[in-house]
Amino acid sequence: xxxxxxxxxxxxxxxxxxxxxxxxxxxxxxxxxxxxxxxxxxxxxxxxxxxxxxxxxxxxxxxxxxxxxxxxxxxxxxxxxxxxxxxxxxxxxxxxxxxxxxxxxxxxxxxxxxxxxxxxxxxxxxxxxxxxxxxxxxxxxxxxxxxxxxxxxxxxxxxxxxxxxxxxxxxxxxxxxxxxxxxxxxxxxxxxxxxxxxxxxxxxxxxxxxxxxxxxxxxxxxxxxxxxxxxxxxxxxxxxxxxxxxxxxxxxxxxxxxxxxxxxxxxxxxxxxxxxxxxxxxxxxxxxxxxxxxxxxxxxxxxxxxxxxxxxxxxxxxxxxxxxxxxxxxxxxxxxxxxxxxxxxxxxxxxxxxxxxxxxxxxxxxx
Numbered sequence: 001x002x003x004x005x006x007x008x009x010x011x012x013x014x015x016x017x018x019x020x021x022x023x024x025x026x027x028x029x030x031x032x033x034x035x036x037x038x039x040x041x042x043x044x045x046x047x048x049x050x051x052x053x054x055x056x057x058x059x060x061x062x063x064x065x066x067x068x069x070x071x072x073x074x075x076x077x078x079x080x081x082x083x084x085x086x087x088x089x090x091x092x093x094x095x096x097x098x099x100x101x102x103x104x105x106x107x108x109x110x111x112x113x114x115x116x117x118x119x120x121x122x123x124x125x126x127x128x129x130x131x132x133x134x135x136x137x138x139x140x141x142x143x144x145x146x147x148x149x150x151x152x153x154x155x156x157x158x159x160x161x162x163x164x165x166x167x168x169x170x171x172x173x174x175x176x177x178x179x180x181x182x183x184x185x186x187x188x189x190x191x192x193x194x195x196x197x198x199x200x201x202x203x204x205x206x207x208x209x210x211x212x213x214x215x216x217x218x219x220x221x222x223x224x225x226x227x228x229x230x231x232x233x234x235x236x237x238x239x240x241x242x243x244x245x246x247x248x249x250x251x252x253x254x255x256x257x258x259x260x261x262x263x264x265x266x267x268x269x270x271x272x273x274x275x276x277x278x279x280x281x282x283x284x285x286x287x288x289x290x291x292x293x294x295x296x297x298x299x300x301x302x303x304x305x306x307x308x309x310x311x312x313x314x315x316x317x318x319x320x321x322x323x324x325x326x327x328x329x330x331x332x333x334x335x336x337x338x339x340x341x342x343x344x345x346x347x348x349x350x351x352x353x354x355x356x357x358x359x360x361x362x363x364x365x366x367x
Contacts, residue, residue, distance in 0.1 A: 008031035009068070009069055009160075010031065011066070012028060012031075014065070015051070016062050016063040016064055026047070026215070032192065036208045037206050038207060039195045039210040041203040048213050056085045057073070057080075057083070083159070099120055099133035102151045104152065105152050120155065127147035127150055127181075142174065143170055143174045146170065147178075150166075154185075162194050163195045163196065165197055166197075167179065179206055183205075203224075204240075207223075210222070214235050219236050231365070238285075244286045247262070247283055248265075253272075253276060253277060253278060256271055265304055268362070269359045271360045274366060280366065283365040285363040285365055288333040289317075291361070293347055295354070301358065302357050305324075307352055308320055308323075309329055311349065315336065317333050320347060320353075
């Protein structure tokens with residue numbers, strides 16, 4: 001992971017983009033350090049791809065400035081920026097071999113024929129495709145085509161590589177494998193990556209940091225741990241992973257502990273570092289894996305009885321949907337730590353159970 005070294009490598013300052021009356025990107029600012037893998041994460045229409053296109057120079061900001069490596073590039077065309085872009089479709093030439101596809105981006109570079117050939121070989125070795133150099137795109141797998149596109153994008157030695165949904169066309173298992181390949185290649189080259197994705201797991205795996213976007217604005221920037229464990233608002237808490245949300249009101253605050261009357265849960269004790277006071281309306285957010293499931297009521301702590309309404313087995317863990325007396329259904333995850341559940345209590349449909357959670361497991365949200 002890159003460390004801050006003073007001036008940011010990429011600085012986006014107050015960037016806004018309008019298409020007619022539609023506000024696609026709304027006063028966005030953030031910094032990226034050299035050598036980071038930085039993700040722009042959000043759902044369809046949140047503005048992440050428009051922001052990426054402005055970084056590439058394919059769109060002009062309505063307002064604001066963009067700096068790359070200390071230089072204002074806001075008004076520079078794409079071909080004058082130290083940037084390359086890898087498109088979701090890969091955009092490979094079907095009639096060209098793997099080698100020629102990689103070499104295509106170098107044809108306007110001031111290189112001799114030998115230097116160009118050496119550069120292509122270097123890139124093919126980097127993505128481990130040297131044995132496939134003579135094949136056409138239709139003769140290699142989807143994952144290999146993705147690596148050809150990456151090699152072509154890196155061949156011109158850009159300072160910044162923009163990747164638009166780079167793994168969207170791959171199946172789940174290949175996507176997971178390729179994520180680690182991308183991280184390894186980025187570490188070897190030292191090129192700064194900005195990745196646009198709607199896939200939360202992909203962003204959390206790849207990124208040194210990510211920006212979570214909604215309706216053209218950035219709602220939170222941070223590491224995977226920051227946005228998952230310490231969301232700053234309800235949108236981020238609800239968008240990243242699975243979560244249970246309960247409306248409530250603060251009854252009292254003592255130091256870093258609050259007593260909250262929560263809808264469906266009753267009175268619970270939660271840890272908080274937020275500036276809250278008695279009477280404040282809040283939302284309690286609790287991840288399913290932070291909730292324990294038991295046959296008998298545990299001693300002390302936050303607990304509530306319920307009945308297993310449904311369950312799903314995922315191999316490594318199981319998801320239980322527990323109906324409370326109020327009718328509210330709460331999700332809880334249980335790790336399947338032993339093969340076949342040997343010696344491990346496993347709840348079944350319609351079982352009466354108790355849910356419990358530590359005070360530190362609940363996140364208090366005020367926004």
